[in-house]
Amino acid sequence: MTTHATGSIPAIRSLKPLTDTSTPYISVESVRKVYHTADGDIEAVSKVDFDINSGDFVSILGPSGCGKSTLMMMMGGLETISSGRIVIGGEPVTAPRGDLGYVFQDPTLLPWNTVLENVLFPIRLRDGSTRKYHDRAQELLELVGLWEFRNKRPRQLSGGMRQRVAICRGLINDPALLLMDEPFSALDAISRDDMNAALADIWDRFHKTAIFITHSIREAVFLSDRILVMSRRPSTVCYDIRVDFPRPRRMEMQETLEFNELCGLLRKKIEEGYKVS
């Protein structure tokens, strides 16, 4: 009846549990983010610490406005860090890096370019010529079932299709780390299931490191190797758990008892983290 290896809720671990022995790929060290506004300072992220191993799909789960997007933007070099530091591959993050892929909440495609041109856009900016990457673009677009739409414009596609194009664009430069900021939150529930299945497939194929920001518990459990739960603002990581469900992940997995127990547990942890501490 179940495919889960241990047959119980995966082991819960405390903060910084995983990487004491080996060098982590990503190190988030006492990171804090403060916005200075006219009404005074707002602490969006307060002292976050965690490490991420290479090859892990890590979801950062939390309610809206908990600072999880801010945290991702800091990791991507798109937001300044107020204090603390983030180290990726041995180098502290100060600006956007060339070996990252980004997928934002909005697909942010260039409306005047075709699907194929949009996927190749990062390469055009980096190299000028995109010829060497045509095969890779084809491979990615075929994987998400959009190769036949390569000459269409974004406005001719559905929201889910556009976000798939954005994922292909995020992967075109073969990034060591893919950062995704609630990429499916604007989609309806059915498209969202579709996209989760598609992303799980892509993941099995390319298997890089990924940070996935979401407020959907089921989405996080379905996709992740590890989930970090963030508390309300000023936010910290209040819970850290490994998800040991086997890969490839299948939609049917969502009907298993283990899956739903884990979802229930995470919901409780989010509620706890959301209470005023």
Next chain:
Amino acid sequence: MTQSQMIQPAGSSAMTVATPPVGWKLDPALRAIILPAVTAAGLIALWEAAVPLLGIPHVLLPPPSAIAVRLVQLFFPLILQHAIPTILESLIAFVISSILGVVLAGVLSSSKIVREALYPNVVFFQLIPKIALAPLFIVWFGIGSESRIAFSIFISFFPVVVATLAGLDNVDRELLRLCKALRASEWQVFRDVRIPFAIPYMFSGMKIATTFSIIGIIVGEFVTSQAGLGYLILFASAQAETELIFAAITVLCIFGLVFYGLVAMAESYLRKKLGS
């Protein structure tokens, strides 16, 4: 996978669209053309009828039929001969002011310091009643076509600057963040994102510039010229040739319409090509 099943709602094909009642129902696209055309034709007919009915002398207001007769009689060579310099100078002024406007907008949007130093002055400059400056252009550029073209550029480049600048500035912030993430240079952002985004804005400025460039040339011709439709209008009014005045204005109207239409066509061609 539960989402792969396609379910056809029962009876969906049985639904029929009610046929509209026969009568005053036109295709909306057709109606958008026919309705204003019929209105215009009605007004012209009213004008035609009012002139003899109210006993208005033709020197004050000739009927449209008399204007049409005069237009045909004098079109070749007199009116055409005067239309050509006006049309050519308007086109030259339009092209130069479009290029100048777009380039200036590009400069203003790419440098914050230049913008802060220049833009308020450009706006302030526009508050001057520009027609009053027409004689100055004669002083500076002489009585040839240069002064008229310069004056026409002076009044028509501004809408292009304002509109293009709005387009360059209003670029989707998400797109700019993407460019930042992809480490695009300022120039790449300008070339690949800001310019394509600004094209519809640029054209809205250029459409205004078509009208302004004609106005500039006509005003220039009023001030000084030996040829052109503006000159012809002045000449005809001195002779109390009201029909000729209206004939010249008719030619100007047709030219203005065609000019605007060409720019609108260029826009729709470019937008189709760029898919926006």
